[in-house]
Amino acid sequence: MPTPNRPELADTRHPSPTGPPGRSGDRNGPPRVLRWAGRLLRRLRPASRAALDRGAAFVELAAVTVLAAAIMVAVYQLELSRTFNNGVRQMVCLVEGPGCGDQTWVDADRPEEPEEYEWGSGNSNALENESLAMNMASAQGWQDTDWECLKNLWGVVSHWDHTLINPNTGDNGITGFNPARHGTMPSGFRESPREQIAWGLAYIDETYESPCDAWAYWEDTGTY
Known part of the structure; x- marks a missing residue:
């Protein structure tokens, strides 16, 4: 004899779902908004890391440039710079001789003026x-x-x-x-x-x- 269709007698151990998975009625999965936010965060995370890396590299380059400029200014102001320049002028004049011009002779090595140019005593009136x-x-x-x-x-x-x-x-x-x-x-x-x-x-x-x-x-x- 067939069993009458009585809902109250149904097996409650395996309840049938009331709607398709993924909808608001699905109590076993996360809501759609949360899943969408998670995917968005996963996509944005690599871009944010790359931007941070580029920013760090720019800051590092700027710091190195400022430090190099400060070192150059300090060296220029030191006596070492003047000594180096005088050394270069001496080498140029050793190669080119007096023809390199009065501006390139250092005072210590500039030859004395020839006596033949000093004809008078300066009191000629x-x-x-x-x-x-x-x-x-x-x-x-x-x-x-x-x-x-x-x-x-x-x-x-x-x-x-x-x-x-x-x-x-x-x-x-x-x-x-x-x-x-x-x-x-x-x-x-x-x-x-x-x-x-x-x-x-x-x-x-x-x-x-x-x-x-x-x-x-x-x-x-x-x-x-």
Whole structure:
């Protein structure tokens, strides 16, 4: 005889599910929102780790750059930097010689100026000597054109420096007296501008008759 369909007599040990798995009625699995959040966190976690790694690398690079700059500034300010630069300049000049220029010579190794450039003692009184010569030449009758020629001649020879001693040519004083050409130097010649000018006027008058002839000879030969 068949058993009547009575729900209260059903086996309660294996209850039938009331809906498909995964829905809100499924009490054996996590809710859908939690599962979605879990998947999202699993996807974001590697990206976050990479971003942190990149940030750490950037901070490390910045720190190394700042440290290197500080070291460079400190070394530059030390005497070691100046010593290094001087050493480089010395090596350049040893290879290239004096032609490397005055700016590359160090003070300790820069050669002394040749004595031939120091012709006078620095007390020439050039303007006074020129004025004295103009008065003495005028008294001798040499003015205007003659004076201009005399001014050009002695300006080139000595720049009106009565202390001139030129070791290259042997010229002395305002007039450029040269023992090799002009004989024995007159007494007191080297110390006295007046003696030098008087000798020069007499020599030009006797040898060339006028300052312009003496100047023309100088332009051709470089002597007179």
